[in-house]
Amino acid sequence: MVRRQARGQQRITDILDAALALFAEVGYAAASTNAIAARAGISPGSLYQFFRNKEEIAQALSERLVTALGEAHAAAFAERDVVELPLEELVDRMTAPLIAFNVANPGAKVLFGSGDVPTGLAEATRPVFAAVAGRVTAVVAARAPALSAPETERVATVAVRIVAAMMPPIVGASGAERDALIAELHRALVGYLAPLESASGPTTSARPTSSANGSTAASVSRGGSPADPPRRVPAVPVRGGRG
Amino acid sequence: MVRRQARGQQRITDILDAALALFAEVGYAAASTNAIAARAGISPGSLYQFFRNKEEIAQALSERLVTALGEAHAAAFAERDVVELPLEELVDRMTAPLIAFNVANPGAKVLFGSGDVPTGLAEATRPVFAAVAGRVTAVVAARAPALSAPETERVATVAVRIVAAMMPPIVGASGAERDALIAELHRALVGYLAPLESASGPTTSARPTSSANGSTAASVSRGGSPADPPRRVPAVPVRGGRG
DNA sequence: AAAAAATACGAGCGATCGCTCGTATTCGTC
DNA sequence: GACGAATACGAGCGATCGCTCGTATTTTTT
Numbered sequence: 351m352v353r354r355q356a357r358g359q360q361r362i363t364d365i366l367d368a369a370l371a372l373f374a375e376v377g378y379a380a381a382s383t384n385a386i387a388a389r390a391g392i393s394p395g396s397l398y399q400f401f402r403n404k405e406e407i408a409q410a411l412s413e414r415l416v417t418a419l420g421e422a423h424a425a426a427f428a429e430r431d432v433v434e435l436p437l438e439e440l441v442d443r444m445t446a447p448l449i450a451f452n453v454a455n456p457g458a459k460v461l462f463g464s465g466d467v468p469t470g471l472a473e474a475t476r477p478v479f480a481a482v483a484g485r486v487t488a489v490v491a492a493r494a495p496a497l498s499a500p501e502t503e504r505v506a507t508v509a510v511r512i513v514a515a516m517m518p519p520i521v522g523a524s525g526a527e528r529d530a531l532i533a534e535l536h537r538a539l540v541g542y543l544a545p546l547e548s549a550s551g552p553t554t555s556a557r558p559t560s561s562a563n564g565s566t567a568a569s570v571s572r573g574g575s576p577a578d579p580p581r582r583v584p585a586v587p588v589r590g591g592r593g
Numbered sequence: 594m595v596r597r598q599a600r601g602q603q604r605i606t607d608i609l610d611a612a613l614a615l616f617a618e619v620g621y622a623a624a625s626t627n628a629i630a631a632r633a634g635i636s637p638g639s640l641y642q643f644f645r646n647k648e649e650i651a652q653a654l655s656e657r658l659v660t661a662l663g664e665a666h667a668a669a670f671a672e673r674d675v676v677e678l679p680l681e682e683l684v685d686r687m688t689a690p691l692i693a694f695n696v697a698n699p700g701a702k703v704l705f706g707s708g709d710v711p712t713g714l715a716e717a718t719r720p721v722f723a724a725v726a727g728r729v730t731a732v733v734a735a736r737a738p739a740l741s742a743p744e745t746e747r748v749a750t751v752a753v754r755i756v757a758a759m760m761p762p763i764v765g766a767s768g769a770e771r772d773a774l775i776a777e778l779h780r781a782l783v784g785y786l787a788p789l790e791s792a793s794g795p796t797t798s799a800r801p802t803s804s805a806n807g808s809t810a811a812s813v814s815r816g817g818s819p820a821d822p823p824r825r826v827p828a829v830p831v832r833g834g835r836g
Numbered sequence: 837a838a839a840a841a842a843t844a845c846g847a848g849c850g851a852t853c854g855c856t857c858g859t860a861t862t863c864g865t866c
Numbered sequence: 867g868a869c870g871a872a873t874a875c876g877a878g879c880g881a882t883c884g885c886t887c888g889t890a891t892t893t894t895t896t
Contacts, residue, residue, distance in 0.1 A: 352841080352842070353841075353842075353894090354842085355841090355842060355843075355892095355893065355894080357842085357843065357892085357893080358842070358843065361843080361844095379622040382882080382883060382884080383883075383884055383885075384882095384883075384884085384885095392843095392844075392845085393844065393845045393846055394845090394846070394884090394885075394886095395844070395845055395846065395847095395885090395886080395887080396843070396844050396845070397885095398884090398885065398886075399842080399843060399844075400843095402885095403884075403885075404883095404884065404885090500773075501773075504773060504774065504777055505777065507762065508759065508774075508777045508778070508781060511758040511759060511762070512755055512758060512781065514758065515754040515755060515757065515758030516751065516754060519750065519754070530743075530744075530747060531747065531751075534747055534748065534751045535751070537785060537788070538751060538755065538781065538784070538785040540784075541781070541783075541784025541785045541786075541787065541788065542780060542781040542784045542785065543784075544784065545780070545784065595871080595872070596864095596871075596872075597872085598862095598863065598864075598871090598872060598873075599863095600862085600863075600872080600873065601872070601873065604873080604874095625852080625853060625854080626853075626854055626855075627852095627853080627854085627855095635873095635874075635875085636874065636875045636876055637854090637855075637856095637875090637876070638855090638856080638857080638874070638875055638876065638877095639873070639874050639875070640855095641854090641855065641856075642872080642873065642874075643873095645855095646854075646855075647853095647854065647855090
């Protein structure tokens with residue numbers, strides 16, 4: 351390992367920023383290393399002073415995402431809240447940082463991708479996905495203790511995949527449409543997770559099933575008013591990770 | 594257009610089969626045209642006798658998928674059933690062909706992809722996605738007439754994305770694990786869609802909510818027994834599309 | 837200020853990719 | 867069996883890509 355100077359650290363940040371932007375625009379495969387270097391304002395040779403190959407760039411980017419996401423996510427994971435919060439709120443709390451993050455960093459979805467990324471990137475993608483999935487698994491285990499370990503993991507995987515699947519349209523949309531999509535994501539997650547908590551779960555305070563139909567999950571956006579979106583979420587960009 | 598001989602038609606089928614298989618193994622970008630040709634047992638030159646470029650191969654493959662899927666799907670879309678069927682059954686009927694199709698044709702997911710495919714393939718991907726989404730939109734409109742047009746479309750999009758998101762793990766798994774994942778997909782869709790029908794919807798006959806908890810949707814795999822998966826679905830391969 | 841280390845450059849290497857082209861073979865038609 | 871059309875071949879072109887290398891500059895250390 352080399353002793354990095356401040357200048358070098360800045361270059362690394364520049365490179366990762368450029369890579370993230372390019373990934374967002376043209377995808378991983380089409381983002382050439384020379385283009386990344388050019389975008390970062392350096393020569394191809396300089397790029398390889400800091401990364402041994404293209405994949406390592408994706409990996410470093412992935413790590414940066416995991417870190418930034420972890421910090422943003424941590425706030426939503428106060429132990430107590432996780433167990434006590436009504437499901438509806440919990441869902442919002444867990445998705446909000448993810449949404450904010452992806453909106454602030456379009457292109458992150460390339461790494462957070464739904465699992466089908468070009469060869470070589472899959473390796474770099476896994477940590478991001480695994481980090482989120484791990485956290486969700488813990489929450490599911492806490493709130494639906496009746497589930498077996500494999501079941502818990504499965505539920506977490508499905509939940510994460512649903513979130514990931516909705517990310518591109520959410521990021522792509524804006525304004526009211528984005529809010530509406532977020533509301534749909536909320537409904538989908540609540541609809542999926544609510545039944546699991548009904549048995550021995552914690553405070554499922556929001557009337558598990560009262561009326562004739564099981565419309566517990568329909569409280570958001572499906573009333574009279576057009577949207578009533580979940581509260582706007584704070585931006586959690588990662589660009590200035592080191593700057 | 595050239596007059597195709599039987600031999601030529603066979604070559605086209607061979608090429609598309611090879612492309613589908615390679616896409617499944619290494620992805621679109623990494624599947625070189627020379628490799629496709631070799632896999633199809635022909636020379637690179639011959640390949641370009643039938644397709645002008647790589648993208649056109651993906652497009653033809655996409656069309657083949659749309660056709661095959663359409664036929665497989667049509668059976669599940671008898672007008673009457675769509676409106677009268679209980680949601681649970683409807684969901685199974687609509688997802689079953691998709692699952693069977695994707696299992697029989699791994700690699701189809703590359704084209705059915707969740708929307709984030711390498712540049713150039715996006716164009717070819719759209720028809721498949723749009724075809725499925727269109728059908729689902731019609732069903733949603735029929736069963737939840739209270740929704741506005743944009744809402745209907747949004748719901749259909751979300752539903753399709755959820756299905757697409759679950760496809761890779763379902764295809765990747767096998768046996769009991771696959772059945773369990775299919776059950777989870779079922780739960781997710783029902784949980785998402787059920788609330789929409791509660792108001793003015795059609796026959797939600799399947800005991801909307803009887804027991805103490807709202808576990809209507811959890812009837813599969815979430816009881817005492819390990820799985821009780823949805824009935825095995827007929828295979829709907831496309832390989833012999835023209836053979 | 838000299839030596840060492842880190843950073844910077846950019847032409848270009850080797851490999852690969854999508855695709856072409858000149859030519860040879862097979863098939864359909866009469 | 868002759869002729870045109872369709873099919874088949876595969877070496878290789880031009881472009882691009884990931885990456886290297888020799889060298890020059892800047893920063894840190896001594």
